[in-house]
Amino acid sequence: MRESPNIPPDFCTKYPTRRCPYGLTYGGGGTSEGVLATETVALTSRTGNAVTLKDIIFGCGHSTKQPSSTRVEMGVIGFGRRPMSFVSQIAPYVGGNKFSHCLVPLATDPKIESKINFGNGSEVSGEGVVSTPLVPDEGHYIVMAEGMTIGNEFVPFYSNVTSLNKIKMVLDSGSTLTTLPQHLFDRVITELNKTLDPKMQSFFVTKQQTLLCFNSTEIPEEPKMSFHFEGGGKVQLLTEQMFVKNDEKNISCFGIKRPGDKGAVEPDMGVFGAIMQGNMLVGFDLDREVVSFKPTDCLTY
Known part of the structure; x- marks a missing residue:
């Protein structure tokens, strides 16, 4: 993922009262442009309890192009290493900078969801690891x-x-x-x-x-x-x-x-x-x- 060269790196800190724009180019050729915003995110813990995380930064895309899109996706969630990724932002609240996912096979009924875990409880252990x-x-x-x-x-x-x-x-x-x-x-x-x-x-x-x-x-x-x-x-x-x-x-x-x-x-x-x-x-x-x-x-x- 590359940041847009048209936006100075210090723009948002230099002009804190103005909208903070972003521009991204993904490795597969997709692009997204818009403004940054914050939101409260609610996750469900492995015990079934709700976990509320405030002031999570996300991109509100005004112009987004994804070559492989099926046009039914609501957006893209970032699991990268950089500080702005979702994984990095929630790490202090969930017990560490770690996550795991279990993807269902390609031909699975779309109503059946894949699973993802964050922080404590996301460790992969046991026989066959x-x-x-x-x-x-x-x-x-x-x-x-x-x-x-x-x-x-x-x-x-x-x-x-x-x-x-x-x-x-x-x-x-x-x-x-x-x-x-x-x-x-x-x-x-x-x-x-x-x-x-x-x-x-x-x-x-x-x-x-x-x-x-x-x-x-x-x-x-x-x-x-x-x-x-x-x-x-x-x-x-x-x-x-x-x-x-x-x-x-x-x-x-x-x-x-x-x-x-x-x-x-x-x-x-x-x-x-x-x-x-x-x-x-x-x-x-x-x-x-x-x-x-x-x-x-x-x-x-």
């Missing part, structure tokens, strides 16, 4: 990915820019699909094709990015796949987290894409998108600089 350090960064939540296992084969990740045998990956629930740099996307697709039934007719869809798709909505049960993160963490993925069905077009597509020429992140970085985070409790502990993953049925969580 995989944790990895967060890379210091002002705007994104970034981890280091060392590779993928596809079936019985390990596909190591490496950077084309540095000498590292791993790459940075942005954890982004605002991006539907997962993204890998071209040199790694090609290796993953090659390994995937070795494991799939030859009867599955595959083809590439290329618009703003490249996707591997199949002339069937039947999602393969094999191969098993997992992501390997720094520190030895291995996140096992379900087929529903790796393939996306499109019943209208009678096709299914692999959930990892190759970015277009104008990617939302650096060319040598990846994005761990929302579909792969589905049915997984993902916790961000910003006080400890750690992110944790735990397989969870988010429909009943």
Whole structure:
């Protein structure tokens, strides 16, 4: 997220009696312009009690454009690291700068909500938890990915820019699909094709990015796949987290894409998108600089 260069950083403090304008550009190309305001926010605690937080700053958008919008969203809530994000503002009142979310699968009935927890009680613990350090960064939540296992084969990740045998990956629930740099996307697709039934007719869809798709909505049960993160963490993925069905077009597509020429992140970085985070409790502990993953049925969580 970038602030608009047209608004001086000290405008609101220099002119405290005037309306405080804002302008933001998000990584995916969305924009929002308007004025800042404050409001009282009411949350429900895990015990069912109401928690009231006063003077929470938010942006009252007068002009907002989101390329991936379905036009039914009421707005965007900020979970970033910066002081103005919702998570940062409420941290002193909820027991720490940490939160976790459990996203329901993509094809879930829209009436069924995903869950999010803030502060105390948002910790991800118990059997099956995989944790990895967060890379210091002002705007994104970034981890280091060392590779993928596809079936019985390990596909190591490496950077084309540095000498590292791993790459940075942005954890982004605002991006539907997962993204890998071209040199790694090609290796993953090659390994995937070795494991799939030859009867599955595959083809590439290329618009703003490249996707591997199949002339069937039947999602393969094999191969098993997992992501390997720094520190030895291995996140096992379900087929529903790796393939996306499109019943209208009678096709299914692999959930990892190759970015277009104008990617939302650096060319040598990846994005761990929302579909792969589905049915997984993902916790961000910003006080400890750690992110944790735990397989969870988010429909009943």
